Amino acid sequence: MAEITIRNLRKEFGSFTAVQGSTFTIADGEFFMLLGPSGCGKTTTLRMIAGLELPTSGEIWIDGEEVGRKPASQRDIAFVFQMFALYPHMNVRRNISYPLVSEGMPRARVREKVDEVARILGLEHLLDRPVSGLSGGDRQRVALGRAIVRNPKCFLMDEPLGALDAEFRERMAEELRALHDRMGATTVYVTHDQLEAMQMGDKIVVMNHGVVEQFGTPQDIYDKPATLFVAEFIGSPPMNFLRFGGHVAHGATSVMLQHHTLAIPAARETFHGDLVYGVRPEHVRFIDDGPYRGEIVATEYLGTTQIVTLETANGALKARIPADRLARVGETVGLDFNGATVSLFDARTGRAIRSDLNEGILSHG
Amino acid sequence: MSAHSITEPSVRQKWFAGALVAAYALITLLPLLWIIATGFKSSSDAIAYPPKILFEPTLEGYVNLFTAQTRQSPEYLAQNPPATWYEAIVHDKGMVIAGPSRYGERFMNSVIIGFGATFLSVVLGTLAAYAFSRYRIPLKDDLLFFILSTRMMPPIAVAIPIFLMFRNLGLSDTHAGMILLYTAVNLSLAVWLLKGFIDEIPREYEEAALIDGYTRFQAFMKVVLPQAATGIAATAIFCLIFSWNEYAFAVLLTSGTAQTAPPFIPTIIGVGGQDWPAVAAGATIFLVPVMVFTILLRKHLLRGITFGAVRK
Numbered sequence: 001m002a003e004i005t006i007r008n009l010r011k012e013f014g015s016f017t018a019v020q021g022s023t024f025t026i027a028d029g030e031f032f033m034l035l036g037p038s039g040c041g042k043t044t045t046l047r048m049i050a051g052l053e054l055p056t057s058g059e060i061w062i063d064g065e066e067v068g069r070k071p072a073s074q075r076d077i078a079f080v081f082q083m084f085a086l087y088p089h090m091n092v093r094r095n096i097s098y099p100l101v102s103e104g105m106p107r108a109r110v111r112e113k114v115d116e117v118a119r120i121l122g123l124e125h126l127l128d129r130p131v132s133g134l135s136g137g138d139r140q141r142v143a144l145g146r147a148i149v150r151n152p153k154c155f156l157m158d159e160p161l162g163a164l165d166a167e168f169r170e171r172m173a174e175e176l177r178a179l180h181d182r183m184g185a186t187t188v189y190v191t192h193d194q195l196e197a198m199q200m201g202d203k204i205v206v207m208n209h210g211v212v213e214q215f216g217t218p219q220d221i222y223d224k225p226a227t228l229f230v231a232e233f234i235g236s237p238p239m240n241f242l243r244f245g246g247h248v249a250h251g252a253t254s255v256m257l258q259h260h261t262l263a264i265p266a267a268r269e270t271f272h273g274d275l276v277y278g279v280r281p282e283h284v285r286f287i288d289d290g291p292y293r294g295e296i297v298a299t300e301y302l303g304t305t306q307i308v309t310l311e312t313a314n315g316a317l318k319a320r321i322p323a324d325r326l327a328r329v330g331e332t333v334g335l336d337f338n339g340a341t342v343s344l345f346d347a348r349t350g351r352a353i354r355s356d357l358n359e360g361i362l363s364h365g
Numbered sequence: 366m367s368a369h370s371i372t373e374p375s376v377r378q379k380w381f382a383g384a385l386v387a388a389y390a391l392i393t394l395l396p397l398l399w400i401i402a403t404g405f406k407s408s409s410d411a412i413a414y415p416p417k418i419l420f421e422p423t424l425e426g427y428v429n430l431f432t433a434q435t436r437q438s439p440e441y442l443a444q445n446p447p448a449t450w451y452e453a454i455v456h457d458k459g460m461v462i463a464g465p466s467r468y469g470e471r472f473m474n475s476v477i478i479g480f481g482a483t484f485l486s487v488v489l490g491t492l493a494a495y496a497f498s499r500y501r502i503p504l505k506d507d508l509l510f511f512i513l514s515t516r517m518m519p520p521i522a523v524a525i526p527i528f529l530m531f532r533n534l535g536l537s538d539t540h541a542g543m544i545l546l547y548t549a550v551n552l553s554l555a556v557w558l559l560k561g562f563i564d565e566i567p568r569e570y571e572e573a574a575l576i577d578g579y580t581r582f583q584a585f586m587k588v589v590l591p592q593a594a595t596g597i598a599a600t601a602i603f604c605l606i607f608s609w610n611e612y613a614f615a616v617l618l619t620s621g622t623a624q625t626a627p628p629f630i631p632t633i634i635g636v637g638g639q640d641w642p643a644v645a646a647g648a649t650i651f652l653v654p655v656m657v658f659t660i661l662l663r664k665h666l667l668r669g670i671t672f673g674a675v676r677k
Contacts, residue, residue, distance in 0.1 A: 052572050072575040079576045085569030089591045102578035146577070 002063030002153040002186055003028045004049065009058035011044050011210075018044040020210045021058070026154075026188060026203070031180050033201035034190045037233070041210040042190045043158055049188060050156050051075050063153050073102075078147035080157040084139045086131040086146075092118075093127040096145040103150070117145045120179075137168040144179065154186040161196065173200060194234050198222065206230050216361060224358040225343055228350035231278050237307060240284070242277040242314035243347060255344070258313045260292040263339025265357035274347035277314070281307065283338035284319035286327075290334025299327050310335070397652075403645035411641040425454050426642025430468050430633065430650075434460040468647060471629040475609060476654065477540055478625055482547035482608040487601050489548070490555025491563075491593065495585060497556070498563040499571075509560070512553045520550050521613045531618055538623045546618070547608040554607075555600050562596025563589065598665035602658065609655045626651050 004026040011019040019041040026032045034042040047053040049060055051072030060068045067075050078099075086095050093114055100110045118124045121141045126134065131142060140160060147155055160176070161169045177200050180187050191197050197204050198218045206213045206221060206229075214226040225231035231239040244257045250270045254261045257277060264277075282305075294310030294317060301323060308319045308327045312335070319335070321327070344353040352358055374382070403411050405422040428451045436459060445461070447453040455462055496502065497509060527546065528537075536542030566589060574584035590597075616628040630647040633640060 050572075050576060052575065071580075072572070073578045073580060075576075077576060079573065081569045081573065083567060083569055085567065085573040087570060087573070087588060098574070099577035102583075146573075150577075 003061075004032075004154060004186060004188065005059075005061040006045070006049070007059040007061070009045065009048060009060065010056045011041070011048060011053060012056045017210050019048070022205075022207075022212050024205055024212060024215045026186060029184045029186055031177065031187045031200060031202045032189065033197040033204040034188060034207065035194060035197040035201075035204050035233075036192065036207035036213075038192055040207040042192075042205075042207050045207070046156050046158055046188060046190045050077055050079050052079075076150075076153045078150060078152040078155050080140075080143050080147050080155065080160045082159040082162045084143040084163070086139060086142055088132060091128055091130050092123060092134070092142050092145075095131055095142055096123075096127075096149050099146060099150045113149055114145075117149045120148070121145050135168075136164045137172060140164060140168075140172055141175075144176075148179070148183065148185075152185075154188065155180075157187065157189045159191055160189070161191075176200065195236070198234070206233060208233070214361075220361050223341065224352075224361045225278070226352050226358070226361065228276060228278075228345045228347075231343060231345070231352075235280060237281055237318045237320075239278045239280050239343070240317045241345075242279070242312065242317065243274070244277060244314055245274050247272045248275065248344060248353060253339070257292065262292065262337055262342075264342045264344055265340055265355040267344070268354040268356065268359055271344075271346065271353050275353070276345040276347045277337075278343040278345055279337045280341060281318045281320040283341045284317065284321070285336040285338070286319070286321060286325060286333045287336045288334055290336050292335050292337075293332055294335055295332045296327055296329050298329065400645045401649050404642055404649045406642050406645075408640060408642060411645070412639070423454070423642075424451070426640070426646040428454050429640055429643040430646045431466050432462045433464050433466050435463045437461045467629065468626075468633075471624055471626045472650070474540065474619075474623055475626040475651070478543040478547065478623070479605055479609040479654075481540070481544040482551060483601050483604040485544060485548040486551035486555045486604045487559075487597055490552055490559050490600060491590075491597060493552075493556045494559035494563050495589065497560050499568065509557070512556055515549075515553045524614070524617055527614070528617055536618075538619045538621055540623045543615070543619060543623055543625070546614060547604075547611060550611075551604040551607055555604060558600045558603070559593065559596055562593050562600075566592045595665045598662040602662055605658055606655060 006022050006024050006026075009019055009022045010017070022041075022045060034045060036042045044053060048055045048068075049062075051067065051070060051074075055068050058068065059066055062075060062077070072079075087098065090098070096114045096117060097110045100113060105113075114127070115124070118127055121144060123138070123141055123145060126138060126142075131139060134142065140163075143160070157176075161172055164172060173196060189197075189200065201218055203216065204218055204221050205215045208229050214221055214230045216224075221230060222234055225234065225239065228241070232241070242257060244255075246256055248255055248264070248267045248271050250267055252264070252267045254263050255275070255277065256262075262277060286308075292312070294312040296308055297311050297316075298309040300307040300309075304323055305320050306323045306325075306327065308321060310317050310319065310333070317335070327333075340357065343358065344355065345351065346353060402420075404426045405424070406417070406420050407423050407425055410417050410420045411426075432451070432455065434455055439459070442456060442459065442461070447456040452462060497505060502508065531537045531542055531546075534542075536545070570588045570592065571581070571584040574588045575581065579587065610627065611625075612627040615625045619625060619628065626647070630644060630651065633643050633647055
């Protein structure tokens with residue numbers, strides 16, 4: 001197994017820059033998520049790590065070796081494709097054994113290894129079946145089998161659950177994570193599904209327009225977003241943004257919105273201009289006599305909680321509150337924000353203002 | 366699929382469709398049946414008017430096709446009674462067999478040149494199509510159009526330059542020359558057809574093979590080729606039909622060693638009067654290889670035609 005380091009990785013297709021100067025490190029044995037909307041460069045990054053695309057510039061280190069210019073066949077990695085890419089003219093056994101055959105492994109040994117992998121993945125009864133008749137979940141297991149059979153240095157997965165039905169997804173996500181924990185293999189996983197990323201990942205890189213927006217643990221990325229994009233992309237519903245013009249001084253613990261004082265984590269820099277006050281829906285509370293008020297325009301009942309949409313002087317806002325709190329459309333309520341969890345952003349650049357909350361998180365460069 | 370499903374045709378529609386197909390089959394098959402029948406007629410039956418539908422079949426045409434004959438005196442014929450059934454047929458006309466005709470040779474030339482050109486077209490076409498399909502090639506669209514444009518005029522339009530070129534290069538009346546020529550003509554069709562087929566094969570298959578430790582060539586051989594088999598078969602049929610049936614260049618560029626069957630068959634007419642049964646026999650036998658080849662690959666051909674039209 002191996003550590004993977006990406007340094008200033010860049011990829012251009014003609015005049016289009018798919019990835020611009022990514023830098024991050026994936027620790028040995030980590031389940032690492034590359035997250036972002038479609039077209040953000042996450043798949044291109046993964047394909048460069050795999051050797052299916054050559055980087056325009058930059059370095060890729062796998063297990064202490066620079067492999068940026070090496071062909072895929074020499075990198076000792078395994079790749080799981082979104083559409084599985086099982087060889088359609090071969091049965092399950094031959095599909096799984098294919099990477100071993102290329103190494104020239106003796107037949108008896110190949111058989112043994114394939115049987116072992118089939119046992120791990122519960123594929124024993126399917127080994128002699130053609131792959132064309134398999135269900136989505138079984139195809140995915142065969143694709144995983146082909147990946148793990150060789151004990152590669154790392155697993156690269158390109159939205160491996162994307163082609164599965166919703167019911168299978170959940171199950172395969174659990175199986176994948178369990179398999180990873182059992183094998184302890186470094187895994188790089190591309191997804192556009194933030195829930196999947198939060199659920200399964202040890203670390204997440206959030207990308208947008210070819211740029212790494214943030215790199216960190218799911219908790220850090222959720223609680224301490226480095227940019228407006230991350231704050232909006234992660235979380236469902238996303239973080240609320242109250243836009244205002246104002247001033248924040250170094251050390252300040254509150255800001256003024258519509259002549260109301262709202263709490264923030266102590267600022268670590270001074271900023272003047274257009275700001276965004278970002279607060280997660282679960283950190284919004286209803287209080288009867290609060291000075292900052294909003295009018296309820298819609299409610300969504302979710303069982304234990306409900307999502308209440310309100311209209312405030314600074315724009316729409318969603319609150320996640322207990323389901324038993326009565327919320328009627330048309331009602332005006334006072335709002336209280338948990339100041340310690342708030343992020344402030346520079347509205348123009350989208351950058352988070354440094355504070356006690358996110359200090360140390362934003363220094364990724 | 367379900368979105369495009371249509372209602373089951375009614376009985377009347379089925380009858381109508383059946384009748385239409387039958388009528389079309391009759392029109393296309395009748396000349397073929399006539400040729401096959403003529404091959405088994407005697408010389409007089411072949412030119413009888415009104416045409417004879419019912420006739421006494423004879424292999425005279427086939428014997429004439431495969432043999433060279435000379436007239437002999439009745440005394441000689443009486444002294445040398447025929448030893449075999451085919452000698453007997455010739456004997457009855459007052460002739461003896463002097464040796465085999467040129468037909469077998471010409472037929473073999475057709476086989477060598479037709480299959481050779483088909484093989485070469487498919488190999489080169491597959492490689493070129495793969496490159497066009499998978500690599501970023503500068504001016505790709507222009508190159509593809511250029512390749513296609515070689516089909517835009519009738520090949521015979523360049524007959525004179527090719528004739529001169531072949532003469533200077535010593536390629537006239539050689540197997541290699543004809544194979545090269547037919548390959549050149551077929552190649553544009555092969556590249557375009559095969560590019561379509563290879564475009565339909567997801568790249569992920571090869572990429573999976575590359576990651577599984579295979580070189581690009583191995584991935585091509587072991588993963589792409591089996592997937593493209595259908596398209597290759599369909600392309601091979603089209604290429605073979607063209608090179609097999611080609612007449613104009615064959616007349617122009619071959620006369621002896623490398624002469625193919627199409628220019629040879631008409632010359633049979635001249636041997637011993639208008640021997641239509643022999644011509645028909647030659648044409649019938651000439652039909653066989655391309656028919657067998659097509660029937661063998663017909664499953665692929667059908668799949669090939671609809672390939673890519675339906676996506677799961």
